[in-house]
Amino acid sequence: MTSMNDSIDPVARPARFGLFGRCLRTSMTGRVGFGLVMFVVIVAIFGPLLTPYAPKDQSAMYAVGANARPSADHWLGTDRLGYDILTQLLYGARTALVVGLGAVLISGCAGILIGGIAGYRGGWTDEVLMRFAEFFLVVPIFIIILAVVRVLSKAVTGTAFETMPYFNLTVIILMIGLFGWAPIARMTRGEFLRIKTLEFVQAARCGGQSGRQIVLSEILPNAFPSIVVLIALEIGGAILAEAMISFLGFGDPNAVSWGQMLYFNYQSLKIWPMASLAPGFMIFITVLGFNLLADGLSDAANPRARRR
Amino acid sequence: MSNNQPTRREFLQRVGIGAAAMTVPTVIWSPAHAAEPHFKIYLTIFNNQQTRMIWTDLIGKNIAELGVEVVTSYVPPSEVISRRANETGATYTEGGFDMYSERIYYSTMMPLPDVLFSKAAFPPFGKNFYRVEDDILEQAMETYSSSPDPQKRAEALKTFEHRWYDIQPLHMVFYPEDVIAINPDLEGFDATTYNPVFFPRPENWTITSATGPDVSAAFACWQPPTTLVPMYSSGYNESNIFGPVYNSLMEYDSWETKKAVPALAESVTASEDGLVWTIKLREGVKWHSGEEFTADDVIYTWDTILDPAYASVQNSPLVSTFGSKEAYEKVSPYEIKVTLPKYSILFEGLVLTSISIMPKHAYASIGPEEFRKHTISTWTSGFTVTTSDGRTYEAKGAVGTGPWIPAGFDAMRKAYRMVKNPDYWKETTGNVTEFFVVNIQGADAVLSALKAGEIDAHDPMYDIGTLVSTIEEDWGKVLTFDSYKWQQTCLNLKHPVFGTGVDTPLGKQDPSRAAEAAVYVRQAISHAIPREQIIKNLIAGYGKPGTVPMPVTAEEYDHDYLKPIPYDLDLAKSLMEKAGYKYA
Numbered sequence: 007m008t009s010m011n012d013s014i015d016p017v018a019r020p021a022r023f024g025l026f027g028r029c030l031r032t033s034m035t036g037r038v039g040f041g042l043v044m045f046v047v048i049v050a051i052f053g054p055l056l057t058p059y060a061p062k063d064q065s066a067m068y069a070v071g072a073n074a075r076p077s078a079d080h081w082l083g084t085d086r087l088g089y090d091i092l093t094q095l096l097y098g099a100r101t102a103l104v105v106g107l108g109a110v111l112i113s114g115c116a117g118i119l120i121g122g123i124a125g126y127r128g129g130w131t132d133e134v135l136m137r138f139a140e141f142f143l144v145v146p147i148f149i150i151i152l153a154v155v156r157v158l159s160k161a162v163t164g165t166a167f168e169t170m171p172y173f174n175l176t177v178i179i180l181m182i183g184l185f186g187w188a189p190i191a192r193m194t195r196g197e198f199l200r201i202k203t204l205e206f207v208q209a210a211r212c213g214g215q216s217g218r219q220i221v222l223s224e225i226l227p228n229a230f231p232s233i234v235v236l237i238a239l240e241i242g243g244a245i246l247a248e249a250m251i252s253f254l255g256f257g258d259p260n261a262v263s264w265g266q267m268l269y270f271n272y273q274s275l276k277i278w279p280m281a282s283l284a285p286g287f288m289i290f291i292t293v294l295g296f297n298l299l300a301d302g303l304s305d306a307a308n309p310r311a312r313r314r
Numbered sequence: 315m316s317n318n319q320p321t322r323r324e325f326l327q328r329v330g331i332g333a334a335a336m337t338v339p340t341v342i343w344s345p346a347h348a349a350e351p352h353f354k355i356y357l358t359i360f361n362n363q364q365t366r367m368i369w370t371d372l373i374g375k376n377i378a379e380l381g382v383e384v385v386t387s388y389v390p391p392s393e394v395i396s397r398r399a400n401e402t403g404a405t406y407t408e409g410g411f412d413m414y415s416e417r418i419y420y421s422t423m424m425p426l427p428d429v430l431f432s433k434a435a436f437p438p439f440g441k442n443f444y445r446v447e448d449d450i451l452e453q454a455m456e457t458y459s460s461s462p463d464p465q466k467r468a469e470a471l472k473t474f475e476h477r478w479y480d481i482q483p484l485h486m487v488f489y490p491e492d493v494i495a496i497n498p499d500l501e502g503f504d505a506t507t508y509n510p511v512f513f514p515r516p517e518n519w520t521i522t523s524a525t526g527p528d529v530s531a532a533f534a535c536w537q538p539p540t541t542l543v544p545m546y547s548s549g550y551n552e553s554n555i556f557g558p559v560y561n562s563l564m565e566y567d568s569w570e571t572k573k574a575v576p577a578l579a580e581s582v583t584a585s586e587d588g589l590v591w592t593i594k595l596r597e598g599v600k601w602h603s604g605e606e607f608t609a610d611d612v613i614y615t616w617d618t619i620l621d622p623a624y625a626s627v628q629n630s631p632l633v634s635t636f637g638s639k640e641a642y643e644k645v646s647p648y649e650i651k652v653t654l655p656k657y658s659i660l661f662e663g664l665v666l667t668s669i670s671i672m673p674k675h676a677y678a679s680i681g682p683e684e685f686r687k688h689t690i691s692t693w694t695s696g697f698t699v700t701t702s703d704g705r706t707y708e709a710k711g712a713v714g715t716g717p718w719i720p721a722g723f724d725a726m727r728k729a730y731r732m733v734k735n736p737d738y739w740k741e742t743t744g745n746v747t748e749f750f751v752v753n754i755q756g757a758d759a760v761l762s763a764l765k766a767g768e769i770d771a772h773d774p775m776y777d778i779g780t781l782v783s784t785i786e787e788d789w790g791k792v793l794t795f796d797s798y799k800w801q802q803t804c805l806n807l808k809h810p811v812f813g814t815g816v817d818t819p820l821g822k823q824d825p826s827r828a829a830e831a832a833v834y835v836r837q838a839i840s841h842a843i844p845r846e847q848i849i850k851n852l853i854a855g856y857g858k859p860g861t862v863p864m865p866v867t868a869e870e871y872d873h874d875y876l877k878p879i880p881y882d883l884d885l886a887k888s889l890m891e892k893a894g895y896k897y898a
Contacts, residue, residue, distance in 0.1 A: 072851035255361035
C-alpha cells in the first residue's frame with residue numbers, strides 16, 4: 007500500500023498501468039463487480055452451447071404451452087411467448103454486452119476525442135466544444151432515440167439496410183453511443199486541463215516532443231484511469247437504456263433482449279413470475295456488475311480519496 | 315509499481331474486451347435464412363397490446379416457414395392508421411401496408427358486412443382499408459343490405475360466408491370471449507359493452523353491500539375519450555361515457571337476446587316493400603333540461619349528421635340510407651314519416667338503434683366548428699340552456715334524455731361523473747345514484763383497482779382472460795360474455811402476390827389465373843395460423859378459432875359450412891406449390 011502512495015506523488019509521473027490489477031487486489035466492490043461482469047461475459051460466450059433451443063424458437067407453444075413451469079426440457083419454464091426462458095436469458099446476455107460495449111465504444115471514442123481537444127487546446131475551442139457537449143447533456147435522449155428508431159426503420163424500407171440483421175438494435179446502439187459521449191468529454195477535458203500543467207508534461211514539451219506525442223503518450227494514458235471509471239459506468243447505463251427502450255415496445259423484434267422479455271411478460275407477472283423476474287435479475291446483476299467495477303476502479307485510481 | 319503485475323492493456327487484451335468481442339460475431343451474423351424467399355411481407359404490429367403483438371408475431375414466424383420473408387416491426391397504431399387510409403391501395407413499400415392485425419366488429423348487432431368490405435367503403439371515406447373486391451362477395455352484400463325479404467337476406471349472408479371461407483380475403487384468427495371481473499356485491503351487470511349500442515347501464519346496477527340513499531359505482535375503461543358528441547365517435551372510450559346520457563329511437567333489450575325494442579320511438583312500422591316507415595315517438599319524455607322531447611329533435615339530429623359541415627362519422631351510412639333530407643318529414647310533434655329511396659338494412663340496423671338523438675333546443679345554436687370544443691364534447695365546464703318556456707338549465711356536459719345526467723369531469727378522481735336522472739322515462743331497477751367512468755391503463759392495474767374497491771366493473775378491452783386465475787372470490791367475480799367481435803390479420807388485397815396474384819409464378823405464367831394464385835397463397839397463409847395454440851396459450855382458452863367475419867355466436871353463422879381451419883404447414887406448402895412456388 008505504501009508503494010501506491012508513492013506512485014501518486016504529484017511531482018513524479020503518475021502510475022499508468024495496473025489499474026485493473028490494483029482494483030482487483032484492493033477493492034472488494036471491484037472484485038465483486040468484476041466477477042459479475044465476467045459471469046455475464048461467460049454466459050454470453052458459452053451460454054448458447056448449453057441450450058438446445060434457437061433464440062426465437064416458439065415450439066413450446068405447440069407442446070407444453072406458454073407460461074409453463076420448469077421441466078426437464080425447459081429448466082426455467084417457458085414465458086408468455088412460448089420461448090424457453092433459460093435460452094432467452096443466455097442469448098440476452100450477448101445482446102446486453104454488444105449494446106453496452108458497442109455504445110460505449112462510440113461514446114468513448116467521441117468523448118475522449120472531443121474532450122481531449124477541448125482540454126488540450128483550451129480557449130475558444132474549449133468554449134465551443136463544451137457548449138456543444140452541454141447541448142447533448144440536456145436533450146431528452148429517450149424521446150430522440152424512440153423517434154429516430156421509428157423514423158429510420160421506416161426510411162430504410164426497400165433499401166439494402168433492411169436486409170441487415172438487427173438493424174433496429176444497431177440503430178439503438180448508435181443512438182445510445184452518440185448521445186452518451188458528453189460526460190466522457192467533460193471528464194476527459196478536466197483531466198487534460200489538470201495534467202497538461204503537470205511537470206512531466208512540461209518536461210516532455212521542453213524535451214522537444216510534438217503536441218501529438220505529448221497528448222498520446224503523456225496526457226492520455228494518465229487521464230485514462232478516471233475515464234475508464236466513467237466508461238464502466240456508461241456500459242451499465244447503455245445496457246439499462248436498451249432494456250428501457252425495449253420495455254417501451256420499441257426494441258428490435260429480431261433480437262433477444264432482456265428488456266423485451268420484461269415488456270412481454272410483465273403483465274403475466276402473477277401468472278408466472280419467473281418470466282419477468284429472471285430477465286429483471288439478469289439486467290440487475292449486469293448493471294450492478296459494471297457499476298461495482300466502476301466503483302472499484304475509482305477506488306484504485308484514487309486510493310487517497312478513498313482512505314479519507 | 316511491481317513488475318509482475320499485468321499492464322492494463324495486457325489485461326484488457328487477455329480477458330476483457332477480447333473475450334467480450336468474441337460475442338459480437340455471433341450477434342451480428344445470424345443463421346442464414348432460406349436460400350431465396352418466395353416474396354416479402356411487411357408485417358406491422360400495433361405496439362399497444364402485448365397479447366396481440368405476441369400472436370401476430372407468431373403468425374409472422376409461421377408464414378416465414380413457408381419460405382416467405384416476413385419483415386416484422388412494432389409500430390404505434392397511429393402509423394398503421396395513417397398508412398392504411400391511402401386512396402390507391404399502396405403496399406408497404408409504396409407508403410401503405412401489407413399486413414397487420416386488429417380486433418374488429420360491426421358496431422351494430424345486425425351484421426353489416428358492406429360497411430367494412432364493400433367497394434363503396436374504400437378509403438379515404440370508408441373502412442374497407444383492405445380493398446376487398448370480389449364480385450360474388452359484392453353481390454351477396456348488396457343483396458343482403460338492399461333486400462327487405464328476410465329469407466333473401468339470410469341466403470345472401472350465407473353466400474357471403476361461404477365465399478369468404480373459400481377465398482380467405484382476410485384471415486380471422488379467433489373470436490374472443492369478453493371476460494369481465496366485477497365487484498362481487500354488484501348485481502344487475504348483465505351485458506358486456508359493444509359500442510355504440512351496449513354501454514354500461516348502471517341504472518340497473520345494485521350494490522348489495524351499500525347502505526344509505528347515495529350509492530356510487532365506477533366503471534373503468536382504458537383511454538380517455540377524444541370527444542363526447544355521439545355523432546363524432548363510436549369508439550369504446552367515448553360511448554362508455556356518452557352512452558348512458560343519450561337514447562336512440564330503438565335500443566337492445568339485453569345482451570342475451572340482442573333484440574331491438576322501442577326506446578324514444580314507441581313504435582316503428584314499415585310498408586311491405588320496406589320503403590315507407592312510420593315512427594311514432596314516445597310522449598312525455600323530457601330532456602335533462604326539462605324540455606319536452608319531440609320529432610323536431612330527431613329531425614335536427616338527422617339533419618345535423620347529414621350536413622357535411624359537421625363532418626360526422628355517421629354521415630356516410632346516413633347518406634346511403636336516406637339519400638337526402640327529403641327522405642323524412644315531421645307528420646306531427648310525435649310522428650315522423652320516412653320514405654327511403656331504396657330499401658337499406660342500415661335503417662333498421664344502424665339509424666334506428668345506433669344514432670343518439672340530440673336536443674335541438676340545446677345544441678342548435680352550436681356551430682359546426684364549435685361542436686368538438688364545446689362543453690357537450692368535453693364535460694369540463696358548464697353552459698346555460700334555455701328551454702322553450704323561458705327557464706334556464708345549467709348543463710355540466712351533454713344534455714340527453716338518458717338515465718344519467720352529466721355532472722362534469724371530476725379532476726380529483728380523474729373521472730367523468732354522472733348522477734341519476736330522477737325523471738327518466740323508463741323504470742329502472744338499480745340502487746346506484748352516482749356513476750363514474752375512470753380511465754385505467756393496463757389489465758393488472760384494472761384488477762388492482764377492483765381489488766382496492768375503486769371500481770365496480772370494467773370494459774372488456776382489458777382482455778383479463780389470462781389473469782383470471784389471480785382473481786380471488788372476495789374481491790372479484792368473473793363473468794364471460796360472447797363478444798360479437800373477432801381478431802383478424804388484415805391483408806392489403808392490392809398486394810401483387812397475395813392480393814392480385816400478378817407477381818406469383820402462376821400469375822406471371824398465365825395472367826388470367828393471377829387471382830386464383832392469390833387465393834392459393836392466402837389459403838396457405840390461413841393454414842399457417844396456429845389458431846388453437848393461440849387461443850390456448852395466449853388468451854387462456856377464452857375464444858373460438860376464426861373463419862369468416864361473422865360473430866361466431868350470431869344466428870347467421872353457418873356452423874355446418876364454417877369448420878375450423880386447421881394449422882397445417884404441409885398443406886400450406888402444397889397450396890403455395892399450386893401458386894407456382896417450389897420447395898426443395
